Amino acid sequence: MAGAGGDCCLLRLPDDSLFLGLDCSTQSLKATVLDAGLGIVATDSVHFDSDLPHYGTRGGVLRDQDPAERGRIVSPPLMWAEALDLLLGRLRSRSDLRRVAAVSGSAQQHGSVYWAKGAAAALSALNPAASEDLAPQLAAAGALAAPESPVWMDSSTAAQCREVEAAMGGALRLARLTGCRAHRRCTGPQIRKMHQTRPQVYEATERVSLVSSFMASLLVGGYACIDETDGAGMNIMDINTRQLLQDALQAMAPNLEERIGKLAPAHAVAGKIAPYFVQRFQFSSNCLVIQWSGDNPNSLAGLTLSNPGDLAISLGTSDTVFGVTDSPEPSLEGNIFPNPVDPKTYMVLLCYKNGSLTREDLRNRYAERSWDLFNRLLEETAPLNGGKLGFYYKEHEILPPLPVGFHRYVLKNFTSGPLDEMVEEEVDKFDPPSEVRAIIEGQFMSMRGHAEQCGLPVPPKRIIATGGASSNPTILKIMASIFGCPVYTSQRSDSASLGAALRAAHGWLCKQQDEFVPFSCVYSGRLDGTSLGMKLSVPFGDCEGDTELLNNYTLLVKKRLEIEQKLIERICSLMEEMQMPCMLCW
Numbered sequence: 001m002a003g004a005g006g007d008c009c010l011l012r013l014p015d016d017s018l019f020l021g022l023d024c025s026t027q028s029l030k031a032t033v034l035d036a037g038l039g040i041v042a043t044d045s046v047h048f049d050s051d052l053p054h055y056g057t058r059g060g061v062l063r064d065q066d067p068a069e070r071g072r073i074v075s076p077p078l079m080w081a082e083a084l085d086l087l088l089g090r091l092r093s094r095s096d097l098r099r100v101a102a103v104s105g106s107a108q109q110h111g112s113v114y115w116a117k118g119a120a121a122a123l124s125a126l127n128p129a130a131s132e133d134l135a136p137q138l139a140a141a142g143a144l145a146a147p148e149s150p151v152w153m154d155s156s157t158a159a160q161c162r163e164v165e166a167a168m169g170g171a172l173r174l175a176r177l178t179g180c181r182a183h184r185r186c187t188g189p190q191i192r193k194m195h196q197t198r199p200q201v202y203e204a205t206e207r208v209s210l211v212s213s214f215m216a217s218l219l220v221g222g223y224a225c226i227d228e229t230d231g232a233g234m235n236i237m238d239i240n241t242r243q244l245l246q247d248a249l250q251a252m253a254p255n256l257e258e259r260i261g262k263l264a265p266a267h268a269v270a271g272k273i274a275p276y277f278v279q280r281f282q283f284s285s286n287c288l289v290i291q292w293s294g295d296n297p298n299s300l301a302g303l304t305l306s307n308p309g310d311l312a313i314s315l316g317t318s319d320t321v322f323g324v325t326d327s328p329e330p331s332l333e334g335n336i337f338p339n340p341v342d343p344k345t346y347m348v349l350l351c352y353k354n355g356s357l358t359r360e361d362l363r364n365r366y367a368e369r370s371w372d373l374f375n376r377l378l379e380e381t382a383p384l385n386g387g388k389l390g391f392y393y394k395e396h397e398i399l400p401p402l403p404v405g406f407h408r409y410v411l412k413n414f415t416s417g418p419l420d421e422m423v424e425e426e427v428d429k430f431d432p433p434s435e436v437r438a439i440i441e442g443q444f445m446s447m448r449g450h451a452e453q454c455g456l457p458v459p460p461k462r463i464i465a466t467g468g469a470s471s472n473p474t475i476l477k478i479m480a481s482i483f484g485c486p487v488y489t490s491q492r493s494d495s496a497s498l499g500a501a502l503r504a505a506h507g508w509l510c511k512q513q514d515e516f517v518p519f520s521c522v523y524s525g526r527l528d529g530t531s532l533g534m535k536l537s538v539p540f541g542d543c544e545g546d547t548e549l550l551n552n553y554t555l556l557v558k559k560r561l562e563i564e565q566k567l568i569e570r571i572c573s574l575m576e577e578m579q580m581p582c583m584l585c586w
């Protein structure tokens with residue numbers, strides 16, 4: 001293996017080359033362009049709601065209003081295609097796209113795109129000379145069997161999840177085989193639901209892509225493979241052998257294998273960039289498209305996370321907590337994905353649906369829509385919030401699996417008795433500053449408790465924070481106190497598009513060497529002074545009282561997990577009373 005013996009620093013990216021990374025996330029399409037010295041040359045983004053308002057999305061998604069389709073959350077794939085044209089048009093005026101040696105990307109994980117019969121031909125015939133852009137050309141060719149794609153926020157697949165787990169010998173067996181139980185957002189159950197509820201769409205489908213492989217397909221002008229990392233979020237791939245599992249495919253829908261196609265490693269070349277992009281945006285016809293992957297795996301690459309003692313926390317539309325391991329132990333709570341830049345290791349991930357959009361909701365209710373006021377309220381309130389604990393679910397949550405609803409508790413005798421003996425009392429509301437502290441403390445306490453249960457390092461040596469809300473230092477301070485470690489941030493909060501640019505460079509090097517080279521060859525000896533340098537944002541342990549506060553948070557985390565369990569039991573017995581199947585504990 002080239003460079004495995006430590007001589008990978010001999011490998012060089014050509015001096016004048018650029019590497020483009022894209023990130024098609026829930027709310028926006030973002031870009032990072034790196035030069036050969038890994039400096040950031042350009043960044044840009046297209047915000048779906050405001051830049052492409054004709055799709056009518058809110059937060060990048062459409063929510064089904066039909067009561068029978070409660071929890072169905074979709075996005076139009078043509079919106080992502082239109083965003084690609086718009087973003088590349090903007091980038092072309094700011095950087096010389098002819099110098100881009102390779103492009104790769106990230107996308108929100110789990111979403112499924114249904115290509116119609118004949119779409120492969122339509123992709124290869126995209127016409128750069130036509131007056132029309134990608135989206136209208138795809139629409140005119142009838143390239144999509146479904147105009148809307150279920151995305152990771154969709155929670156309408158409970159029945160399919162139950163069926164799939166039963167067919168596969170239970171939730172834990174499925175998790176051990178595929179890296180996770182059938183979470184509602186997993187792609188396999190989404191495909192099963194499409195087959196069951198819209199059979200005409202499934203019948204008309206030639207290929208199913210993930211959002212990541214959909215975007216790569218546009219760039220290569222043909223079907224790109226699903227990569228083995230993002231593919232692990234589907235419940236159909238064996239995470240050890242990285243092969244499709246026949247019984248899992250059958251548990252989802254008939255004739256699925258031919259619709260999925262082959263899987264490919266994340267560092268592989270998907271193809272050369274299609275003539276459409278060469279002529280429209282002046283890419284070189286030699287520009288390589290490296291397999292796209294999921295946004296969390298690409299963040300792992302962008303943060304160069306490789307030390308098992310480090311924990312990454314991404315505060316984006318979803319909140320995610322992840323780390324690296326070489327001995328994965330799949331559980332009922334988290335997800336295991338192969339590491340996109342190291343074939344020997346895996347990433348362990350916890351995902352929360354109530355991330356930035358729920359924080360925004362509380363900011364709008366209690367802090368006049370202003371992050372400045374939100375932060376002032378956080379600073380006005382004392383750590384531990386006087387024993388006030390809040391559970392805020394604007395979306396059906398994954399961890400714990402609770403439906404939409406807000407729950408608030410106050411621990412009785414908080415200032416006088418021992419914390420672990422305190423009893424909680426349910427209340428209707430808190431004062432606004434306490435609401436604001438309760439959501440932030442609550443989110444981090446939940447992450448700490450569940451991370452520990454999944455075998456992630458707690459306390460970690462350090463946390464690397466990323467995603468939109470990681471630009472907020474007041475929030476990061478609370479994260480450090482609750483986890484009991486320093487918090488670092490990278491230069492830019494969009495580690496997914498940065499990771500995609502680095503993976504583009506990695507894929508390019510692997511192609512040059514004709515074999516896998518270690519990812520560190522891309523940045524060997526060059527972390528500081530490049531886009532990859534980390535800065536210490538919040539130290540830990542320097543202030544008197546840090547440790548005592550951490551011990552108190554430890555007790556509150558325990559209490560919080562107990563209350564979560566009681567909430568789950570309460571909902572389960574309500575469902576039982578109504579003689580409905582319990583969706584929380586199947």
Ligand code: ADP
Nearest residue numbers: 025026027316317318356360371467468469472
């Ligand atoms: P995505 O998952 O779509 O990639 P991002 O990582 O871009 O999301 O994060 C977008 C979110 O960042 C917004 O919804 C917003 O709530 C949040 N955000 C931006 N600035 C701040 C801030 N100063 N404090 C807290 N949250 C912020």
Ligand code: XUL
Nearest residue numbers: 108109152295318320351
């Ligand atoms: C991860 C997940 C989310 C999306 C958000 O499993 O579902 O983090 O990737 O973009």
